[in-house]
Amino acid sequence: AYIQLKSLLTVREIKKVVIWDQSPLDADNYVRHLVEDHHLDVEIATSVEEAVSQADILIIATSSQQPVVKANWLKPGVHITAASDNRAAKQTLDPGVFQRAEVIIADDLEQSLTQGEIGRALAQNLINRTDIAGELSRLIIGKISGRTRPDQITVADLNGLDSQDTVLATLAMEKALFFGLGQRIEMGLGHKGLSARVESLL
Numbered sequence: 001a002y003i004q005l006k007s008l009l010t011v012r013e014i015k016k017v018v019i020w021d022q023s024p025l026d027a028d029n030y031v032r033h034l035v036e037d038h039h040l041d042v043e044i045a046t047s048v049e050e051a052v053s054q055a056d057i058l059i060i061a062t063s064s065q066q067p068v069v070k071a072n073w074l075k076p077g078v079h080i081t082a083a084s085d086n087r088a089a090k091q092t093l094d095p096g097v098f099q100r101a102e103v104i105i106a107d108d109l110e111q112s113l114t115q116g117e118i119g120r121a122l123a124q125n126l127i128n129r130t131d132i133a134g135e136l137s138r139l140i141i142g143k144i145s146g147r148t149r150p151d152q153i154t155v156a157d158l159n160g161l162d163s164q165d166t167v168l169a170t171l172a173m174e175k176a177l178f179f180g181l182g183q184r185i186e187m188g189l190g191h192k193g194l195s196a197r198v199e200s201l202l
Helices: 002-009 024-038 048-053 096-100 109-114 116-123 136-140 162-179
Strands: 016-019 041-044 057-060 079-083 103-106 132-135 154-158 183-189 194-200
Touching: 002 024, 002 057, 016 024, 016 048, 024 041, 096 116, 103 109, 103 136, 109 116, 109 132, 116 154, 132 136
Parallel strands: 016 041, 057 079, 079 154, 103 132, 103 154
Antiparallel strands: 183 194
């Protein structure tokens, strides 16, 4: 969630951040980083509902298999970014959230149909495939529309893409090589005696 928020701060002026975490220690560390790095007004909520119910922009990052966010907690006009892994069992959002949402975006449409929150909402017939506006990449290049009214609830369901991870890892390695950072490690790969050179950042 911290990286998601850092990205958000590059495109939106955020006045206040309200956070909730199952671990009070993690919540305290999160607050410290936000205050030190971005000088934000940060508050720790006493419950998930307290944090969600006042959010204009909701970023949630968890691998929970039980719904964390309930549909009736949401303010009109809230945007939700649900970022987590692509396990089929994950269920960050109550399926009813998708019934309330007017714009639903996935990072990978085919993957979302069978995995995670969107897949569950479809399986329960709470939404249809046509209710999913499309993929994030098409929204970015203007091929599909996003929010058209300020009161619309919008959801970006991000499961993660291997292709994006590969591109980012390649860029990181190229920068490390350019700046002379990291170290080269010889690794054996199985009984065939294969080896690979791995660039690792320190």
